[in-house]
Amino acid sequence: MSVTELPEDAPDSPAAPAGTAQPARRLAPFAALLTRLHFYAGILVAPFLLVAALTGLAYTITPQLDRALYGDELTATAVGGPPQPLAVQITAARAAHPGGTLAAVQPGIGDTTTRVVFSQPDLGDRQHTVYVDPYSGAVKGQLTTWFGATPATTWLDDLHRNLHLGDLGRHYSELAASWLWVLVLGGIVLWWRRRGPTRARARHLLVPDLAAGKGVRRTRGWHATTGVWLVVGLLFLSATGLTWSRYAGANFSAGLAALRAGTPQLSTSLTGTPADAGGAHHHGASAAAAVDPATYDRVLAVARDAGLAGPVEIIPAETAGTAWTVTQTDNTWPVAKDRVAVDPVAGTVTARSDFADWPLLAQLTSLGIQAHMGVLFGPVNQILLAALALGLLCVIVWGYRMWWQRRPTRAERRFPLGAPPARGGVRRLPVWALLLGVPLTVAVGWALPWFGVTLLGFLVVDVILGAVARRRRRSAPVPAAGVRAPARGRR
DSSP states (O other): OOOOOOOOSSSSOOOOTTTTTOOOOOOOHHHHHHHHHHHHHHHHHHHHHHHHHHHHHHHHHHHHHHHHHHHHOOOOOOOOOOOHHHHHHHHHHHHHHOOEEEEEOOOOOOBBBBBEEEOOOOTTTOEEEEETTTOOOOOEEEEEEEEBBBBHHHHHHHHHHHTOTTTTHHHHHHHHHHHHHHHHHHHHHHHHHHHHHHHHGGGGGOOOTTTSSHHHHHHHHHHHHHHHHHHHHHHHHHHHHTTTTTSHHHHHHHHHHHHSSSSOOOOBBOOOSSSSSTTTTSSTTTGGGOOOOOHHHHHHHHHHHHHSEEEEEEEESSSSBBBBEEEEESSSSSOOOOEEEETTTTTEEEEEEEESSHHHHHHHHHHHHHHHHHOOOTTTHHHHHHHHHHHHHHHHHHHHHHHHHHEEEETTOSSSSSOEEEEEEEEOOOOHHHHHHHHHHHHHHHSSSHHHHHHHHHHHHHHHHHHHHHHHHSSSSOOTTOOOOOOOOOO
16 A cells, blocks of 8 residues: 555544534554554655556566567477577577677577577677577577567566666665555554454455545545555565665675575586587687587587476586586476586586575575566466556555545635644654664664665654644644634545
């Protein structure tokens, strides 16, 4: 949940009879603090979440977009019969693209083309990929790619990650992911308190108050219950988004390394390597042309014999005395991500790393990233991500609508927006809560730097606003006895 109207600490209940006074209840300290935090964070962070949801929604259609835009390059037309040797396909790719260093080859399977990837200094972190029909050996096309992604997918990925602003733009997505889980869990707690903790009312958490008429109460019901339905998915997006963010992602990787729970390294060292290895162990920028294309066929055959079925990527040795690597690249469930190091001269596997043997956290991280990208479960994954993005957009819009609906509307006291909830929750917290909460908040702020920095900013702004409000109250004239104060807003 992104933005919320900040309610009294009482469950929703039928309206009282006309003329019955309804004194506002004072929120408990924890609820008051959470309510104010949810309000400010929702108002200020929701724009970042809105952009992330819109760009993420656009990214969910990339598989279909690739087929529409790059079907000629990605699809083999001469399907049938045995494929041409990789040496023939690589030779054709090199003839079509004489420049660059041969960096990797992904043999085509079924109706997919073979991808021959060249690295070029002028492309930076991009590559030049030549697509070859594996059955005819004909070149189907060429594209500038990014880790295998087509130009359209790369453009949408950059839009979602950094708004095409480079490292500066990555701050927006990390800020959104850092606060999303806080807003979701805080909203769930607030909605639970309002609906009541009894078991009989638990089902109302999932059902909006359809009996409520127009106004903030009805909007709040849709805002909150939609957030409840999306809670698991939104927490998942927050966690997986943080794993490859700039600062929180670096802390996460450092934690995995400290726990020895990261992706295992595959040893590519060789002992007793012959001086003449057919160019396989001298694969630098100056010696790339000397690599015998037939070496790729030998390495692929060794990897297939070792059990690496399905789509794979072959990466030649970069320096002398190291092995080639072959990695399975099937990221759909059940995934295939085993890797082997191959000595192309001896025709032996020198090292192996199976996905099943990875540490659990490394497995979950890898699977989570693929699910976040809409790959793990294919079209079903795409549909679920699109539904999450649309649901989050609705939650944000309803949140801002509540802010608008709570604005004071009396002629003598009009405001364009609703007032924030009352402050003072921190001052009323018990000592034990402060002793536990402050160190925990500092630790979370250190692990998630953008959360910590912006939370500190919220506190500073709130203190300043409080000081200004107190000064205004002291200087304001005291109303005459019997004069009723104007209402703050609408219900």
